[in-house]
Amino acid sequence: MSRPVRVRIAPSPTGTVHLGLCRTALFNWAFARGHEGTFVLRIEDTDAGRSTQESLDAILEGLRWLGLDWDEGPDIGGPHVPYMQSERVDGHRATAQKLLEMGVAYRDFSTPEQLDAWRAEQEARKQMVAYRGEDRDLDAAESQRRADAGEEFALRFRIPDGETSFTDLVRGDVTFPNAEIDDWVLVRRGGGNPTYNFVVVCDDIDMQISHVLRGEEHLTNTPKQILLYSVLGLEAPDFGHLPLMLGKDRKKLSKRTGDTSLGDYRANGYPKAAILNFLALQGWALDGETEVFSMEQLVQNFEATDVSKAGAVFDMDKFGWLAGEYLRQESPAELVDHTAPFVIEAGLLTADQIADRRAWFERVVVSVQERLNLYADLPAWIGHFFVADDAVVYDPKAEKGARKRDRRVELLEAYAGWLNERGSIGDALELGEATKAWVQEHDAKIPDLFQPLRCALTGQPGGPDLFQTLDLLGFEASLARIAAGARRLA
Numbered sequence: 001m002s003r004p005v006r007v008r009i010a011p012s013p014t015g016t017v018h019l020g021l022c023r024t025a026l027f028n029w030a031f032a033r034g035h036e037g038t039f040v041l042r043i044e045d046t047d048a049g050r051s052t053q054e055s056l057d058a059i060l061e062g063l064r065w066l067g068l069d070w071d072e073g074p075d076i077g078g079p080h081v082p083y084m085q086s087e088r089v090d091g092h093r094a095t096a097q098k099l100l101e102m103g104v105a106y107r108d109f110s111t112p113e114q115l116d117a118w119r120a121e122q123e124a125r126k127q128m129v130a131y132r133g134e135d136r137d138l139d140a141a142e143s144q145r146r147a148d149a150g151e152e153f154a155l156r157f158r159i160p161d162g163e164t165s166f167t168d169l170v171r172g173d174v175t176f177p178n179a180e181i182d183d184w185v186l187v188r189r190g191g192g193n194p195t196y197n198f199v200v201v202c203d204d205i206d207m208q209i210s211h212v213l214r215g216e217e218h219l220t221n222t223p224k225q226i227l228l229y230s231v232l233g234l235e236a237p238d239f240g241h242l243p244l245m246l247g248k249d250r251k252k253l254s255k256r257t258g259d260t261s262l263g264d265y266r267a268n269g270y271p272k273a274a275i276l277n278f279l280a281l282q283g284w285a286l287d288g289e290t291e292v293f294s295m296e297q298l299v300q301n302f303e304a305t306d307v308s309k310a311g312a313v314f315d316m317d318k319f320g321w322l323a324g325e326y327l328r329q330e331s332p333a334e335l336v337d338h339t340a341p342f343v344i345e346a347g348l349l350t351a352d353q354i355a356d357r358r359a360w361f362e363r364v365v366v367s368v369q370e371r372l373n374l375y376a377d378l379p380a381w382i383g384h385f386f387v388a389d390d391a392v393v394y395d396p397k398a399e400k401g402a403r404k405r406d407r408r409v410e411l412l413e414a415y416a417g418w419l420n421e422r423g424s425i426g427d428a429l430e431l432g433e434a435t436k437a438w439v440q441e442h443d444a445k446i447p448d449l450f451q452p453l454r455c456a457l458t459g460q461p462g463g464p465d466l467f468q469t470l471d472l473l474g475f476e477a478s479l480a481r482i483a484a485g486a487r488r489l490a
Contacts, residue, residue, distance in 0.1 A: 003210050004037060004038070004208075004210065005031065005032055005035040005036070005037025005038065005210050005211060006032075006037055006038045006040065006207065006208050006209050006210045006211070007028040007031055007032050007037060007038070007039055007040065007209065007210070007211050007212070007213060008028065008039070008040035008041070008042050008204070008207065008209050008212075009021070009024055009025045009028055009040075009041060009042070010041075010042040010043070010044045010085070010200065010203070011043065011044065011059055012043075012044045012045065012047060012050075012051065013043060013045055013051045013052060013053075013055035013056035013058075013059060014047060014050040014051055014052070014055055015050075015055055016055070016058065016261035016262075016263060017058050017059055017062040017063075017261055017262040017263065018260075018261055018262070019245070019260075019261075019262060019265070019275075019279060020215065020245060020253075021059075022062070022063070022066060022068075022262055022275070022279055023242070023245070023279040023280075023282050023283075024213065024214060024215060024242060025063055025066075025068050026066075026068060026276060026279050026280060026298075027213050027242065027280075027283075027284070027302070027304070027307070028213050029068045029069075029070075030280075030295075030298050030299050030302040031211065031213060031302060031303075031304060032071075033299045034299045034300065034301075034302050034303075037210075038071045038072065039068075039069075039070050039071050039072075040070060040071065040072045040073065040078070040080075040083070040207055040209070041060075041063070041070040041072070041073035041074065041083065042073070042074075042083050042084075042085065042203060042207070043056060043059070043074055043083060043084050043085060044085045044196070044199075044200070045084055045085055045086045046085050046086050046089075046193055046194075046199065048086070051086075056074075058263070060074075060075060062262045062263070065266070065272065066262075066272060066275065066276060067272070067276070067295070072207075080206055080207040080208070085199060085203060088199070088202070088203060088206075089193070089194070091202060091206065092194040092198065092199050092202050093187070093194065095198075095202050096155055096186050096187050096194060096198070099155075099157070099186065099231070099232075100155060102231065103140075103158075104157065104158050104231040105155050105156060105157055105158060105186055106135060106136060106138065106143065106155070106156055106158055107135060107138070107143045107146070107147060107153040107154075107155060107156075108131065108134075108135045108153055108154045108155070108156045108183075108185075108189075109135055109138075109146060109151055109152070109153045110131070110134060110135065110154075112189070115131075118131075118132050128180065128182075129182075130182040130183075131156065131182055131183050133183060135153075136156075136158065136183065152189050152190040152191075153189060153190075154185045154186075154187065154188055154189040154192075155185065155186045155187040156183045156184065156185055156186065157183060157184050157185075157186055157198075157224070157227070157228065158183060159178050159181050159182070159183050159184075159227065160178060160227070161178060161179075162178050163175055163176060163177050163178055164176045164178060164181070164223035164226055164227055166222065166223075166226055166236070166239060167238075168219075168222075168239055168240060168241055169211070169213070169238055169239065169240030169304040169305050169307075170240045170241055170242065170243070170304060170305070170307045170308075170309060171219075171241060171309055174219070174222075176220075176223040178223075178227075181223055181224060181227075184197060184224055186198045196221075197221050197224050197225055197228075198228070200225070201225050201228045201229065204237060205229075205232070205234060209237050210237055210238065211237055211238045211239075211240065211304070212237045212238070212239050212240070213240045213242060213304055214239075214240075214241060214242065215241065215242050215244070216241040216242060216243055216244055217244075218241060219241045222239050222241075240304040240305075240307065242283055242307060243282075243283045243307070243308055243309060243310055243311045243312050244311045244312070245282050245283075245311070245312050245314050246311040246312065246313050246314060247313070247314060248313060248314075248315060248316075250311065250313065253314050262275070267376075268374060268376050269338075269339075269342060269374035269375030269376030269377065270319070270323045270374060270375075271323055271326040271327050271330075271338070271375070273294075273295075273326045274319070274322045274323040274325070274326040274327075276295060276298075277291075277292060277293060277322055277326070278318070278319050278322050278323075280293075280298050280302075281312075282312035282314065283307045283308050283312040284302065284306060284307050284308070285306075285308075286298075286301055291322070292322065292325050292326075320373050320374070321373070323373050323374055324372065324373035324374075327369070327372050327373065327374070327375070328369055328370060328372070330369075332362040332363075332365065332366050333362070335362075335365050335366070335369060336354070336358065336361060336362050336365055338375050339365060339375045339378045340354050341375075342375050342376050342378055342379055343378060343379055343382075346379035346383070348379055348382070348383060348385075348386045349361070349386070360472070363472060364382055364385060364472055365378065365382070367464040367465070367468050367469070367472065368381040368382060368463070368464050370464075371463075371464070381463070384457070384458040384459055384460065385472065385473065389477050389480035389481045389484060390480070390481075390484040392456070392457075392458065392459040392481060392484070392485075393459045394455055394459045394488070395455075395459055395460055395461055397461040398451075398454065398455040398458075398459055398460050398461040399455055399489075401451045401455070401461055402451050402452040402454075402455040402456075402485075402489055403489060404451075405447065405448045405449075405451055405452055406448075407444060407448055408448070408451075408452040408486075408489050409486050409489060409490050411439075411442065411444060411448055411449045411452065412449075412452055412453065412456060412482055412485055412486040412489070413483075413486050414442065415435075415438070415449060415453065415482065416479055416482040416483055416486070418438060419475075419478070419479060419482075420479060423475075424475050425467075425470050425471050425474070425475050425478065428465065428467040428468045428470065428471040429467070431467045431470065431471075432465070432466070432467040435449070435467070450466060452485060452489055453466065453482065453485075454466055454469075455485060455489070456481050456482050456484065456485020456486070456488075456489070457469055457470065457473065457478065457481050457482070457485075
């Protein structure tokens with residue numbers, strides 16, 4: 001690349017951290033890291049009425065939790081401070097004045113009422129809604145006189161004739177006829193705040209941004225911004241517009257189809273690595289076949305030119321599958337650390353109890369690891385370990401299956417006696433083989449014992465290895481539950 005790679009994300013602190021922002025951040029971060037570039041976080045907080053400290057904190061914490069570390073930003077500083085857009089307004093106004101003096105911007109004295117009337121007229125005629133240009137050719141001296149007299153105005157950019165073309169990193173060659181671009185507002189009427197399309201260029205210039213990767217909703221902003229670079233005699237960044245994330249119905253993502261905040265997915269127990277992997281798949285692929293890959297692989301292989309033009313389908317089923325793939329790769333220690341908050345929240349154990357019984361708890365968690373997709377799934381799978389032996393809640397399906405076995409009470413009572421004679425659970429694998437032999441000796445089928453036994457021990461129709469469960473419950477608790485089951489299933 002001809003210039004050092006410097007990319008940025010510039011979120012507004014006006015709400016929750018949505019996955020669309022996270023994907024944009026991920027692609028910019030990967031691009032910077034893969035090209036030994038710089039990843040900048042800038043906060044666009046000029047909407048004072050909606051911007052909040054809470055939202056800013058959520059952005060910083062959420063991106064940091066994902067591991068998308070930035071090299072310059074409002075919390076760590078950098079060579080281009082400040083990184084809060086509201087603190088850069090003086091520079092924006094100075095550039096606006098420069099553009100006015102150059103003649104590429106002009107004062108528009110139209111009142112809001114006039115603008116509304118023109119808009120209504122244009123809409124009625126099915127014309128493009130645009131400024132009619134009454135003050136476009138106003139004599140500079142007259143314009144200055146009216147401004148000095150206190151007449152309110154907006155500052156507009158003078159769109160030249162011709163067309164604006166650029167090569168989009170994702171979409172290829174793009175051309176906009178300038179006739180379809182309105183003379184857009186740089187600074188709002190009455191000395192108001194500068195507009196987004198203006199200040200984003202000012203800040204990108206100051207921060208020497210080389211590449212802009214952003215959502216495709218910004219595509220129509222790009223010709224306006226390129227024209228601004230042109231009149232300032234500066235090289236524009238390379239632009240790349242990422243495809244929309246769509247629901248399975250191929251409509252814009254909604255809360256129903258997956259558009260919830262990063263915090264919601266964290267709260268529901270999605271592994272961080274799975275979130276990153278899934279977001280990377282929203283418009284990009286490693287090789288067309290591999291769906292589970294590391295961030296190191298993403299950094300090594302990501303190029304903006306490989307991002308798909310087509311909308312990325314946000315498949316919740318695939319997201320859940322991917323989450324499970326990552327969860328099942330975790331070590332017992334990692335799994336305990338990641339699931340502990342959900343176990344505590346469910347009231348099954350306290351943090352101190354987990355610490356005191358960590359070895360046992362690791363075994364419990366590992367016993368159901370293959371059945372988990374989310375960390376939040378764990379309490380439902382292990383809740384039976386934490387109830388009184390005579391108070392196990394029987395799932396209706398489990399109880400129905402147990403009651404289909406005619407010899408259920410006889411076999412449970414006899415098996416309890418046999419276990420009592422053994423004096424211990426012993427090795428789970430050995431117990432399983434011995435139990436199967438015991439069933440045969442009693443002229444029964446495996447389900448005749450196993451279904452009522454699982455129901456008595458866990459209340460569930462299925463689950464991890466039955467004899468591993470016996471081992472985890474312990475000898476006394478197992479006997480007590482089998483006895484209670486024989487009574488309840490009689």
